[in-house]
């Protein structure tokens with residue numbers, strides 16, 4: 001049997017009740033299934049929502065709070081209750097969980113991103129089961145992942161998972177919301193996430209969850225572009241996750257077979273980096289970058305905008321518009337002196353150790 005790396009995301013509605021209590025029976029069902037997946041030899045990471053939903057009633061809120069401070073306070077209480085339940089339930093299977101709380105900044109700063117990867121890999125190598133959630137108590141609205149569906153997609157890419165399983169309270173994607181349209185048809189397989197599908201998934205989800213089906217589909221789109229196939233749906237009993245990875249799950253499978261994984265440098269540039277400048281290139285450079293798989297050389301650059309440092313990420317614009325993003329090997333000041341010059345002229349300059357502006361391994365197409 002081939003050992004797989006699986007990320008399982010469990011939504012609030014699959015862990016808690018509407019009154020704001022952890023549903024221990026539901027949680028135990030998930031724990032059983034996660035343990036069975038490991039027992040079968042697979043590596044497992046869990047992205048668990050439910051902190052706000054598990055915490056709000058203890059603070060005296062009648063429903064899930066809507067203010068930022070209310071959600072953060074509820075998450076602070078609920079996260080520890082959740083992890084306490086996981087530790088207790090996993091102990092029956094001799095599985096040691098590790099709590100990892102991430103913020104958007106942990107992805108956008110490259111050193112933190114690399115560090116998160118190293119730590120998670122170390123935990124997996126030592127047989128620990130990482131339980132990941134957003135660090136809700138310190139995340140501010142503009143700096144969040146949006147929801148845990150997107151967090152789970154980004155985590156799947158980071159760890160090069162074979163599959164992302166999003167467990168929710170409905171058996172997959174329908175062509176319109178089945179809670180409001182009794183004629184809605186279930187979709188068993190989706191090769192890719194289209195704009196039409198995103199429209200079909202509009203509408204709010206449960207009272208305790210956040211994003212509804214649309215946020216799951218947007219996450220699926222991201223996971224697929226990171227090379228990870230996705231399942232969205234539900235199941236019951238300890239075999240449910242094994243059934244899902246064997247193609248017998250009750251839900252929607254998304255993504256074609258044989259998706260290519262993307263290395264972490266490229267993932268970081270494409271999805272997490274902050275762009276600090278723009279480089280304008282001519283037709284020859286556009287062809288080299290887009291169709292010939294080559295690095296960008298100074299001769300093809302005719303203008304730059306913004307102030308950037310070596311190793312910053314910049315956008316590259318060609319005669320036909322935005323081409324992509326890449327890690328630049330010279331600062332904007334150095335670039336001003338270099339642009340338009342042919343490599344032979346530049347290599348005479350001993351100050352410059354390299355004449356590549358953006359290396360092809362640190363470049364991603366738009």
Ligand SMILES: Nc1ncnc2c1ncn2[C@@H]1O[C@H](COP(=O)(O)OP(=O)(O)O)[C@@H](O)[C@H]1O
Nearest residue numbers: 011012013168174176177201205206209212213
């Ligand atoms: N096209 C659709 N297909 C399936 N579910 C949909 C669709 N549009 C909206 N939904 C809603 O999305 C809900 C799942 O999202 P949500 O409650 O946020 O789950 P979770 O808490 O698991 O993240 C479903 O219960 C359903 O009401």
Ligand SMILES: N[C@@H](CCC(=O)OP(=O)(O)O)C(=O)O
Nearest residue numbers: 012049050051052148209210
């Ligand atoms: N970090 C939040 C996640 C909220 C969230 O995305 O919930 P869900 O839509 O149920 O996955 C929490 O733990 O409550």
